[in-house]
Amino acid sequence: MTPRSQQDDAPPVDDFASQVLDVVDAIPPGRVMSYGDIAEYLAGAGAKGPGPRQVGRVMAVYGGAVAWWRVIHSDGTPAPGHDSVALRHYLAEGTPLRSARPPVRVDMRRARWPGSAPPR
DNA sequence: CGTGTGACACGTA
C-alpha cells in the first residue's frame, strides 16, 4: 500500500481539537484533568507542541460538546463562565472538593486523573 | 508580517 498512512486528504477538522475532546470525553465522573495535563498527555500520545493554552482554546470553541467542568486549572479552580454549574456537577459526581464554596476548588491531589496510562 | 489577546502554568514576593 502506499506509504501513506490513513487518508492523505484527512483534512482533520482540527486534529488537535479532536484528540482533546476525545480525552475529555474519556475522563470518568469524579475525576478531572488540568489543561496542562491534557496537553502533556496528548504530547505523549503523539501530538507536538500542544500548550495548555491551545487546550483551553479548543475547550472554548468545542467545550460545549464535552464535560468541560472536568477540565480545570492546575490550581484546581474550574473554568470561568459557570462556576456554580461546575460545582453542581462536582457534588453530583462526588468529585473531591477542597472548597465547596467560591473560590470553588477541586482537590487535584485526589481528583486528578492520570489518563489511563501517563508517562511518568 | 508585527501586535495584541487568551477557558494556562510556574516562580517569586
Added chain:
DNA sequence: TTACGTGCCACAC
C-alpha cells in the same frame, strides 16, 4: 492565600 511578571503557542486584526 493573593498578586505580579514571564514563557509558551495559536489565532485575529
